[in-house]
Amino acid sequence: MKPLSFSRAILHIDGDAFFASCEQARDPALRGKPVITGKERGIAASMSYEAKARGVTRAMALWEIKKLCPDAIILPSDYETYSMLSQRLFSIVRRYTHEVEEYGVDECFADITGYDRPFKKNYTEITKHIQETLRQELGFTFSVGLAPNKVLAKLASKWKKPYGLTVVPETGIAPFLENLPVEKIWGIGGQTAARLARYGIQTALQFARAREDWVKQALERPFHDIWQELNGALVMPLFLEEKTFYGSIQKFKTFTPPSKDPNFIFSQLSKNIENACIKLRRYNQATPRAIFILRTQSFNHSVMEMPFARPTNLPPEILSVARAAFQKIFRKNTLYRATGFTTFNLVPNVLQPDLFLASGKIEKLQKMYASSDKIAAKYGKHSLFLGTSWKAHQFGAHLTERGHEPERKNELFLGESKRKRLGIPMLMGDGI
Amino acid sequence: MTTPKYFSSIARFYRERKRLPSYREMLKLTGFRSTNAVYRLVERFRQADLLTKDAAGKLIPGKRFRELRILGTVEAGWPSPAEEELIDTIGLEDWLIHNREATYMLKVSGDSMIDAGIRPGDMLLVERGRTPKEGDVVIAEVDQQWTLKYFQKRGRQTILVAANKKYSPIIPQDELNIAAVVTAVIRKYHT
Numbered sequence: 001m002k003p004l005s006f007s008r009a010i011l012h013i014d015g016d017a018f019f020a021s022c023e024q025a026r027d028p029a030l031r032g033k034p035v036i037t038g039k040e041r042g043i044a045a046s047m048s049y050e051a052k053a054r055g056v057t058r059a060m061a062l063w064e065i066k067k068l069c070p071d072a073i074i075l076p077s078d079y080e081t082y083s084m085l086s087q088r089l090f091s092i093v094r095r096y097t098h099e100v101e102e103y104g105v106d107e108c109f110a111d112i113t114g115y116d117r118p119f120k121k122n123y124t125e126i127t128k129h130i131q132e133t134l135r136q137e138l139g140f141t142f143s144v145g146l147a148p149n150k151v152l153a154k155l156a157s158k159w160k161k162p163y164g165l166t167v168v169p170e171t172g173i174a175p176f177l178e179n180l181p182v183e184k185i186w187g188i189g190g191q192t193a194a195r196l197a198r199y200g201i202q203t204a205l206q207f208a209r210a211r212e213d214w215v216k217q218a219l220e221r222p223f224h225d226i227w228q229e230l231n232g233a234l235v236m237p238l239f240l241e242e243k244t245f246y247g248s249i250q251k252f253k254t255f256t257p258p259s260k261d262p263n264f265i266f267s268q269l270s271k272n273i274e275n276a277c278i279k280l281r282r283y284n285q286a287t288p289r290a291i292f293i294l295r296t297q298s299f300n301h302s303v304m305e306m307p308f309a310r311p312t313n314l315p316p317e318i319l320s321v322a323r324a325a326f327q328k329i330f331r332k333n334t335l336y337r338a339t340g341f342t343t344f345n346l347v348p349n350v351l352q353p354d355l356f357l358a359s360g361k362i363e364k365l366q367k368m369y370a371s372s373d374k375i376a377a378k379y380g381k382h383s384l385f386l387g388t389s390w391k392a393h394q395f396g397a398h399l400t401e402r403g404h405e406p407e408r409k410n411e412l413f414l415g416e417s418k419r420k421r422l423g424i425p426m427l428m429g430d431g432i
Numbered sequence: 433m434t435t436p437k438y439f440s441s442i443a444r445f446y447r448e449r450k451r452l453p454s455y456r457e458m459l460k461l462t463g464f465r466s467t468n469a470v471y472r473l474v475e476r477f478r479q480a481d482l483l484t485k486d487a488a489g490k491l492i493p494g495k496r497f498r499e500l501r502i503l504g505t506v507e508a509g510w511p512s513p514a515e516e517e518l519i520d521t522i523g524l525e526d527w528l529i530h531n532r533e534a535t536y537m538l539k540v541s542g543d544s545m546i547d548a549g550i551r552p553g554d555m556l557l558v559e560r561g562r563t564p565k566e567g568d569v570v571i572a573e574v575d576q577q578w579t580l581k582y583f584q585k586r587g588r589q590t591i592l593v594a595a596n597k598k599y600s601p602i603i604p605q606d607e608l609n610i611a612a613v614v615t616a617v618i619r620k621y622h623t
């Protein structure tokens with residue numbers, strides 16, 4: 001066989017039903033069965049291939065799933081475990097190349113250009129090796145696309161699932177794109193597809209064959225980038241930086257049953273504020289203003305945007321403003337089911353004196369929260385929290401069956417607690 | 433980790449392997465998640481003459497590398513001999529875990545390995561993807577359950593043997609799925 005030509009060798013590695021697979025990999029009793037995660041949200045967050053075969057789709061309501069597939073195993077999400085396995089995915093891929101872009105919790109891009117020589121393997125063999133190592137060490141499968149750039153690699157990984165390996169060398173682009181609807185391309189949504197259809201472009205190949213000057217003139221810049229990649233060029237580099245600065249941070253939480261109690265609802269909001277502030281402090285950022293959101297049982301939203309005296313990441317500074325906002329938007333005898341807190345236009349955290357609060361007071365608060373963060377690092381998140389969040393902490397988010405906790409949270413070793421557990425995924429099930 | 437600690441771990445690597453780590457190895461040593469962060473760290477070390485580059489552009493120890501390696505720390509005003517000695521110690525976690533990405537834990541619930549000293553409630557560290565050797569304790573998948581047994585060969589046939597007379601050996605009919613090899617047993621008595 002002739003060696004396949006690659007000016008660049010880019011991989012897209014995509015988890016097959018990632019969350020559901022994490023569950024099936026740790027408990028063999030779930031193997032071969034329709035498994036769904038997302039119990040705490042009331043909708044399917046991820047479903048195993050067995051569940052997909054039964055017609056379960058993403059975001060389907062749980063009651064609908066139970067009708068469609070009575071033997072479905074519906075589990076609460078164990079994000080702690082999923083995140084650990086996600087980190088392992090990236091670490092394993094980094095054994096082969098340090099050029100890895102963590103694109104989502106269950107997917108990444110990797111550039112293996114030039115590694116064929118040191119590994120004494122061609123690109124397809126390296127790709128197979130990575131895919132096989134992931135299956136062996138994580139216990140579930142990934143689908144992989146190997147192509148000259150990100151757009152084609154992402155299309156290729158979707159081509160055959162699960163456990164697919166699709167190679168698109170430069171010479172194989174045209175047949176690969178021929179029957180692919182244009183909206184399957186990463187970055188081309190329904191609206192753009194409709195626009196392209198007006199020019200008679202329905203398949204990815206038709207788009208790739210469009211004249212470049214027309215693409216540049218009739219479409220926006222990102223579509224020209226996509227066009228170039230469909231023609232085999234690499235114009236979208238991999239983003240290798242770890243995320244260290246956020247533009248906005250939001251915390252939104254639903255609770256069941258819905259409530260009319262202003263103290264309880266405010267405590268939920270207060271907890272969201274504390275959570276957002278923990279993240280702000282972790283990245284040493286501050287927010288100049290924020291949006292407070294209440295959602296009613298009938299899915300109406302009351303929203304209020306408020307500025308702060310100074311950009312802050314300290315809950316006590318936000319709370320007085322939050323109370324004023326809450327009083328304006330809260331209505332009596334209305335059932336609420338969620339609260340939210342959104343920060344944006346974030347800035348680096350610096351202490352400046354301001355007109356209303358003596359900076360000495362702020363400095364004290366900052367010291368206190370620095371200690372609180374240290375305590376959290378040692379004893380777990382929310383070891384210390386504000387009295388205003390007490391009611392939200394007392395009951396957990398859900399009193400109904402949606403409140404079931406992941407099994408791991410109750411399967412503890414000596415020295416572990418509900419707040420803090422060992423950072424190693426656990427195999428579960430009977431018979432050990 | 434602080435900058436001196438990053439340097440210590442690089443110095444330790446140099447001592448053990450008689451060479452500097454590659455960028456990829458530094459990623460692992462420092463725990464950074466991006467190569468750019470490693471580049472920046474290396475730049476800092478180069479500016480401080482701790483590292484430099486040879487004619488071929490490869491990283492080599494800089495003028496102050498040895499001096500500081502002996503001091504054991506970059507910022508300290510005075511040498512701390514104790515710290516240099518500690519560079520050669522290994523954390524319990526590194527000692528217990530060989531392949532971090534493939535290591536899982538589980539809690540023993542049955543008594544099938546009681547004569548091997550593995551009791552209910554014990555923690556096992558197991559490694560996925562490792563090829564089992566005769567006599568290894570393994571986690572196998574039998575009838576959609578994990579089972580903990582000795583991995584043994586009888587002729588060409590693999591059998592799973594309990595360390596408890598109550599249980600007879602399992603002779604798999606068709607394909608046997610060995611999910612992981614037990615690499616450590618941990619029993620913690622106090623918090």
